[in-house]
Amino acid sequence: MSKVITKPEDPRMPAINWARGEEAENFAKTVRLYRQGKIDADSFRRFRLQHGAYGTRMTDDYAMVRIKIPAGQIYPHQLEKIAHLSEAFSIGSAHVSTRQNIQLHWVVLEDVSEIMRELADVGLTSREACGNTVRNVMCSPLAGVCNKEEFDATQYAIATAKFLLRNPLNQALPRKFKFNFTCCEDHGMVRMTDVGLIPQTRTIDGKPQRGFKVFLGGGLGNKSFVGHQLEDFTPEEDLLYTSIAVIRVFDRLGDRKNSARNRMRYLVDQMGWETFQNLVLKERAIVRVTQSVIVKLDVDTAVQDISSPVRISGFDDKSIPDGFSRWRKTNTCKQKQGDYYSVSVTLEAGDVTANQLRTLADVCREFSAEGHARNGFVQDLYLRYVQESDLPRLYSRLLKVGLANPGSLTMVHPVGCSGTTSCNLALTNSHRLAKEIQRKFIEMRLDEDDDLRDTTIKISGCPNSCGQHEIATIGFYGGGSRMNRDMYPVYQMSLGGRSDGQTMLGVSVIRIPAKRTISAILKIIDTYKENKKAGESLKMWIHKIVTGHADSKVKSVDDIKKILLPLTEVPAIAADKDFYSDYGSDSHYHTRTGKGECAA
Amino acid sequence: MCSLRVTTDADRLRTELRDNSVRVIDVRRAEDYKKDHIPKSVNLPLAVLLSDDDPQRVAKIAQSLGIDDQTPVVVYDDTFGALASRVAWTLEYLGHADVSLLEMTYGQWKSLGLETDQKEYLFGPKTHSVHPRPEILASADYLEKRKDQKGVILVDNRERLNYLEQHIPGAINIPYRTLASEDRILRPHDELKRLLKNRGVVDDAEVITYCGSVGTLSGLAYYALKSIDYPNVKLYVRSFKEWKGLNKPTTKQENADYWDLSAE
Numbered sequence: 001m002s003k004v005i006t007k008p009e010d011p012r013m014p015a016i017n018w019a020r021g022e023e024a025e026n027f028a029k030t031v032r033l034y035r036q037g038k039i040d041a042d043s044f045r046r047f048r049l050q051h052g053a054y055g056t057r058m059t060d061d062y063a064m065v066r067i068k069i070p071a072g073q074i075y076p077h078q079l080e081k082i083a084h085l086s087e088a089f090s091i092g093s094a095h096v097s098t099r100q101n102i103q104l105h106w107v108v109l110e111d112v113s114e115i116m117r118e119l120a121d122v123g124l125t126s127r128e129a130c131g132n133t134v135r136n137v138m139c140s141p142l143a144g145v146c147n148k149e150e151f152d153a154t155q156y157a158i159a160t161a162k163f164l165l166r167n168p169l170n171q172a173l174p175r176k177f178k179f180n181f182t183c184c185e186d187h188g189m190v191r192m193t194d195v196g197l198i199p200q201t202r203t204i205d206g207k208p209q210r211g212f213k214v215f216l217g218g219g220l221g222n223k224s225f226v227g228h229q230l231e232d233f234t235p236e237e238d239l240l241y242t243s244i245a246v247i248r249v250f251d252r253l254g255d256r257k258n259s260a261r262n263r264m265r266y267l268v269d270q271m272g273w274e275t276f277q278n279l280v281l282k283e284r285a286i287v288r289v290t291q292s293v294i295v296k297l298d299v300d301t302a303v304q305d306i307s308s309p310v311r312i313s314g315f316d317d318k319s320i321p322d323g324f325s326r327w328r329k330t331n332t333c334k335q336k337q338g339d340y341y342s343v344s345v346t347l348e349a350g351d352v353t354a355n356q357l358r359t360l361a362d363v364c365r366e367f368s369a370e371g372h373a374r375n376g377f378v379q380d381l382y383l384r385y386v387q388e389s390d391l392p393r394l395y396s397r398l399l400k401v402g403l404a405n406p407g408s409l410t411m412v413h414p415v416g417c418s419g420t421t422s423c424n425l426a427l428t429n430s431h432r433l434a435k436e437i438q439r440k441f442i443e444m445r446l447d448e449d450d451d452l453r454d455t456t457i458k459i460s461g462c463p464n465s466c467g468q469h470e471i472a473t474i475g476f477y478g479g480g481s482r483m484n485r486d487m488y489p490v491y492q493m494s495l496g497g498r499s500d501g502q503t504m505l506g507v508s509v510i511r512i513p514a515k516r517t518i519s520a521i522l523k524i525i526d527t528y529k530e531n532k533k534a535g536e537s538l539k540m541w542i543h544k545i546v547t548g549h550a551d552s553k554v555k556s557v558d559d560i561k562k563i564l565l566p567l568t569e570v571p572a573i574a575a576d577k578d579f580y581s582d583y584g585s586d587s588h589y590h591t592r593t594g595k596g597e598c599a600a
Numbered sequence: 601m602c603s604l605r606v607t608t609d610a611d612r613l614r615t616e617l618r619d620n621s622v623r624v625i626d627v628r629r630a631e632d633y634k635k636d637h638i639p640k641s642v643n644l645p646l647a648v649l650l651s652d653d654d655p656q657r658v659a660k661i662a663q664s665l666g667i668d669d670q671t672p673v674v675v676y677d678d679t680f681g682a683l684a685s686r687v688a689w690t691l692e693y694l695g696h697a698d699v700s701l702l703e704m705t706y707g708q709w710k711s712l713g714l715e716t717d718q719k720e721y722l723f724g725p726k727t728h729s730v731h732p733r734p735e736i737l738a739s740a741d742y743l744e745k746r747k748d749q750k751g752v753i754l755v756d757n758r759e760r761l762n763y764l765e766q767h768i769p770g771a772i773n774i775p776y777r778t779l780a781s782e783d784r785i786l787r788p789h790d791e792l793k794r795l796l797k798n799r800g801v802v803d804d805a806e807v808i809t810y811c812g813s814v815g816t817l818s819g820l821a822y823y824a825l826k827s828i829d830y831p832n833v834k835l836y837v838r839s840f841k842e843w844k845g846l847n848k849p850t851t852k853q854e855n856a857d858y859w860d861l862s863a864e
């Protein structure tokens with residue numbers, strides 16, 4: 001293999017410093033006061049969450065620090081810093097979340113301020129990553145390179161995040177509040193969030209005008225809703241006013257008492273869409289006249305610096321490692337900038353070691369012509385603007401550190417929330433189940449099956465939806481069941497959920513014992529293969545069944561239920577002890593939960 | 601008795617090497633040492649020392665490396681400073697007054713382009729006395745008696761997941777990686793002080809450090825604490841392996857599957 005020349009330090013640095021140095025010291029001080037009993041537990045909890053430190057399963061001694069990565073844009077030196085922090089204060093691995101955050105788990109509460117301090121060195125913050133605030137503003141990892149997008153929403157997402165961070169407007173909302181920007185219908189989750197935005201252009205007087213399709217009041221949770229579109233077209237100059245108006249309406253009218261029903265979607269549901277829509281439009285008119293002069297969204301319009309790293313010699317074709325073409329097919333996509341590719345790096349349920357993070361920083365500098373990476377929506381990470389000729393070399397670099405698993409963009413890359421690995425509310429180890437499914441399906445080479453490619457599998461460890469099971473083609477959420485006196489872990493399976501233009505929530509099918517979930521998925525695949533029409537993917541086949549348009553022998557959800565029923569049979573504990581323990585545990589299963597903090 | 605310095609920076613070491621006023625010990629494996637090392641350093645692989653670290657034998661080893669009671673010694677490794685710490689501590693335990701750690705690993709030394717050498721060095725034998733210093737050592741019995749007493753803090757320096765899974769009751773966890781900065785084996789003093797203060801490790805406490813088996817990671821912690829002048833630090837040198845072997849009590853973080861969060 002040819003040698004890569006070392007590049008000089010990349011001058012491309014993040015334009016925005018999200019951190020405030022003094023917040024770390026303040027956090028340390030507050031922890032001390034809390035430990036001395038000078039601050040009550042509830043006030044401390046609010047403060048802690050506001051600063052992005054979440055509670056940890058069954059203990060007050062540890063926290064999870066959620067680092068906000070607005071629009072998912074992360075730079076190499078930031079990845080390296082997080083690598084260092086994960087070794088110094090966490091478990092030596094970090095976790096990429098479904099909302100483009102990076103999380104450090106099992107951090108000693110007294111060390112959180114040290115993490116905040118070092119994050120500030122690289123311009124990152126955990127501020128307002130939890131709590132009743134506007135959470136990390138998301139943007140599709142393909143924004144700017146997507147073939148179907150009208151324009152790149154990235155800078156709008158970043159400007160929105162910048163406007164809202166530490167803004168008095170959102171310090172004490174009735175509940176958490178989420179913004180998702182996307183590139184196009186297919187690559188986002190705009191209908192499953194409080195405010196979802198798709199870039200859109202229209203022509204007025206022969207001039208193209210930028211704007212958004214804005215969806216309000218959607219969301220996943222114990223009860224999930226699909227968002228409503230506010231109006232045909234929201235011009236870009238109205239973006240900020242609309243955001244402010246929605247937040248103000250929610251702030252004023254949202255339920256502050258009933259914690260189970262205080263997301264904005266319940267407000268919308270309760271007052272009816274039209275009423276809510278009118279309120280927002282009226283509020284926006286007020287915002288427009290009262291704020292128009294001073295308050296503006298600061299959208300960075302500078303042209304992105306795209307410059308491919310220069311290398312002395314090309315890659316020797318003979319040394320392309322095995323598995324390259326399989327990986328290329330299932331982990332990369334061609335950008336609208338024809339010469340470049342976007343590469344999705346496969347993680348296992350979002351987990352990544354410190355050393356892997358360091359390699360990602362290196363390859364990002366070496367291979368990405370935009371000089372930074374993007375966290376994705378499914379616990380993955382993208383390197384974009386990679387030259388086609390560099391793909392084999394990039395692959396071999398990733399291979400060396402165990403990051404070249406195939407199937408990132410296929411069904412074999414499931415999402416699993418943290419479950420019993422750290423979450424107080426978890427009933428099952430959804431995190432481990434996601435890894436088990438991934439390993440098994442890669443081994444079976446299911447990533448290569450085009451019929452399965454657009455199917456998604458998502459797993460939550462309890463009825464809340466952090467694992468987004470309701471928008472999965474095949475979704476699961478965890479629970480416990482009992483056989484006589486013995487408990488065993490189960491998953492409620494749902495089918496047909498999706499988050500694209502035809503967004504719908506999955507339909508509940510059946511409760512499957514945890515240790516039979518993989519067999520259940522395989523059974524569904526077999527049944528589909530026997531019954532599918534030519535050119536019909538698994539996702540399409542399932543969609544037809546759950547919407548009552550089935551045209552194969554399997555007509556309904558009930559038919560699928562019948563097919564899966566044998567898997568629910570419970571063996572005697574003496575005959576199959578494994579059945580009674582969860583993944584990742586060899587002891588007998590029990591449900592144990594503590595107090596939740598941001599349940600949904 | 602207190603060591604003169606805890607870490608030695610590269611500049612100072614290079615000056616002292618020029619003046620032949622220091623003995624440098626490379627504690628990496630013999631084959632690594634043979635490839636290249638800091639000029640004029642001698643090789644004492646940690647494993648050789650640990651095969652029998654009785655002070656009488658350690659004195660003989662020191663003598664054979666050309667170290668007498670007065671020779672300043674600087675130790676380095678390529679393993680976060682942890683192996684070097686264990687060797688330094690052993691010399692200190694022997695009664696050697698002036699032993700310190702190179703403030704960076706050999707890898708960092710090389711990446712800075714500092715000089716290396718392939719020549720193997722041997723120095724004429726010297727005489728070293730034996731004045732063991734039990735006050736820097738903690739045995740299992742001692743630990744068991746002292747650990748729950750007021751003013752005593754037990755620190756586990758293994759990685760977080762190992763600690764969560766099993767540790768000595770009452771220990772707090774400060775993984776060895778916490779002690780290092782990105783380019784030095786120990787953080788700057790003000791950072792270490794702040795970090796320990798946050799964790800309640802006060803400087804008037806008796807601090808006992810331990811790790812997995814032979815006191816390397818906890819050796820590094822021993823020197824971290826010394827570097828910021830904690831006066832009473834002890835190394836439980838046989839560490840958790842012995843503790844478990846003696847069937848002494850352990851405890852764990854229950855009801856959570858934290859191992860499954862690791863990407864290893």
Ligand code: SF4
Pocket residue numbers: 417418419420423424425426427430460461462463464465466467598599600
């Ligand atoms: S879905 Fe349930 S188990 Fe999973 S992270 Fe959310 S609250 Fe925890």
